[in-house]
Amino acid sequence: MGKISRRSVVAGAVGAAAVPVLGVGRAAASARPFRAGAFGEVAPRPNILVILGDDLGWADLSCYGSLHIRTPHLDGLAEGGVRFTDAYSAAAVCSPTRFALYTGRYPGRLPGGLEEPISQPNELHGIPPEHPTLASLLKQAGYTTAMYGKWHCGFLPWFSPTRSGWDTFFGNFGGALDYYSKMTGRGRDLYEGEVPVESLDYYTGTIADRAAEFVLGAREGPWLLNVNFTAPHWPWEAPGDQSVSEEITERLASGDLQALMHNDGGSLDTYREMVEAMDAGIGRILDALRESGGERDTFILFSSDNGGERWSYQWPLTGAKGGLNEGGIRVPNIIRWPARIQPRQVSDVPVITQDWTATILDLAEARPAAEYPLDGHSLTPYLLDGASAPQHDLFxxxxxxxxxxxxxxxxxxxxxxxxxxxxxxxxxxxxxxxxxxxxxxxxxxxxxxxxxxxxxxxxx
The missing domain is CATH 3.30.1120.10 (Arylsulfatase, C-terminal domain)
Known part of the structure; x- marks a missing residue:
């Protein structure tokens, strides 16, 4: 390392601290309590873009108060729409929340939703292909559907996104993988549809690039696109950390099944770079949406599948992933729909994952299956018509x-x-x-x- 003066360290620390303070200050100055009102023309059924971070903590974005991480693209998304302060994941770990998002129901309604999380292939542990999903219901309503990134709702040969309503899938079936080699304790986990493929590029960037390609190619709507990053889930690998990837991959090959958990690795700076890489990828997707001409007519939801863990910033919450204190289940939620929802707003209404499923189905004019009633409550009357927010218990x-x-x-x-x-x-x-x-x-x-x-x- 070269010489670093005390002055440069102090200046860097002041600069890093200044960014989130200014960001929060701008948000406080310009954002206003949410209020639906007459805005724009009556829009057609929107495209739907759902973006999930993985183990991203409530305050890990600069627009939520991070003192270390800069997320200009997600901050811009919040400035263009509504930031929710009291939003929750359906569960404190990965798989059950995804069950809730895709089915609109409590995870405990299916055997696979009881797994915390799904870790091994099993014919009971997944979303059954015959069960209605967000994708299958929107597909019936005329939507093109695609998923890029993490599935984690069951393994082949029994379960797959393409068996549950998604026309296109590129991603991983399990909960975690090496960001470069795509290796897990069960071998490589990267698929095009149900066909194994190989890629040695940094996974966060690959997911973003594939999603951007879809947006540019889907000029005829409507469409549903699920973008499921594995960032910032362990292993702790930032862009350029190939040497870390090689070490983890070698350990996995030698039978060290704990290597992916990477308990002996990571740092605050690595975590920052992982979140910022995800933010940059989201920026590329939003750029593609703008270039495609579909920005105005696309409803976007950004969330996390549960609270943060080892390197995450949760203040003022306590607890973390895996527990039911606020830090384990309260997550950032941002929505934007320029055609119908005004920008620079903030809402403290308590919402939970399956509420967004009900909302999206409502916006898409897709009818839920009568034999599988939703457990979520649509926010559409609240967001578009000025109705009171749904009053319901979060469980x-x-x-x-x-x-x-x-x-x-x-x-x-x-x-x-x-x-x-x-x-x-x-x-x-x-x-x-x-x-x-x-x-x-x-x-x-x-x-x-x-x-x-x-x-x-x-x-x-």
Missing amino acids: WRTKSARALRRGQWKFLRQGTAPGGLYDLSADPRENANLVQRRPEIAAQLSARWDEIDKDLLPYP
């Missing part, structure tokens, strides 16, 4: 924890410990347990949790 469970949010109140019980009650409007860190002061609310929320849970499959 979570893991094998060892339960949680339910109603308005400002959250009931949380972990393991065999007594349940806690928290006022999230005043205590997002969940440090002041109010169960003794408001036992009637705790009892109501606990009873409601039991009522929902009784209709779901039990954990094996």
Whole structure:
């Protein structure tokens, strides 16, 4: 390393800190509480672009307060639409949230949704091809459908995106893979449809480039495009980290099944570069959308499949991926639809993954299957017509924890410990347990949790 002066270190630190402070300042100055209103013409059914980050924490974007990471393209997406402050993933880990997004239902309605997450091929652990999905329902309504990136809803030979409504798929079936070699503990995990393929390019960039190609080639709408990044999920590899990839790949080949978890690697700077690479890829997709002429008539949703973990920034939340504290389930949510939704807005309405499924089906005029009723609530009347936001309870469970949010109140019980009650409007860190002061609310929320849970499959 070359010599670095104290002055350059201080200047760099000040510059890094200044960016998110200014970004949050601009957002605070220009963003306003969400309000639907007459805006633009009555638009046709929109194209649908759903972008998922993987293990991205609530505050890992500069528009959500990151002190270290610069995400100008996602910040711009938020400036052009609505940023949600109280948005949640359906689960605290990968697979169940994806089940909820694709089916619009609680993950516990299917055996595969009980896996936290799906880790091995099994004929029960996936979305059955006969079960309606976001893609199959939109396809019936005349949409072209495509998915690029991570599936994680079941393995071949039983499950696949192309068996569940997506016309096109390029990506990985499992939960994690090396960013360059695409290796896992079961071998290489990269497919075109259901055919294994090889690519040694950095995966985040490849997903973005393939998605951008789809957008440029799909000038005749409407279409649904799911873009599922593996970033910033481990292993901790940023663009250019081929030597790290080679080491992990060698360890996997030698039988070290823990290599992908990369517990002995990573850094804050590596994590920053991984998130910023995803943001740059999203920028290329948005550029393609603009070039295609479809920007105005495309509804975009950006989210994460669960909260962040090892290197993630969660402030002021506590907890992380895998747990039901706010840090494990509260995630960034941004939407944009220039034809119908005004820019520079922020909403504190609590929303959860399956609400977006119901909303998208509503926007696309796609009819849910009567025999598989949705558990989500459409936000379309709220977003477009000025109606009040849906008032419904948000429900979570893991094998060892339960949680339910109603308005400002959250009931949380972990393991065999007594349940806690928290006022999230005043205590997002969940440090002041109010169960003794408001036992009637705790009892109501606990009873409601039991009522929902009784209709779901039990954990094996």
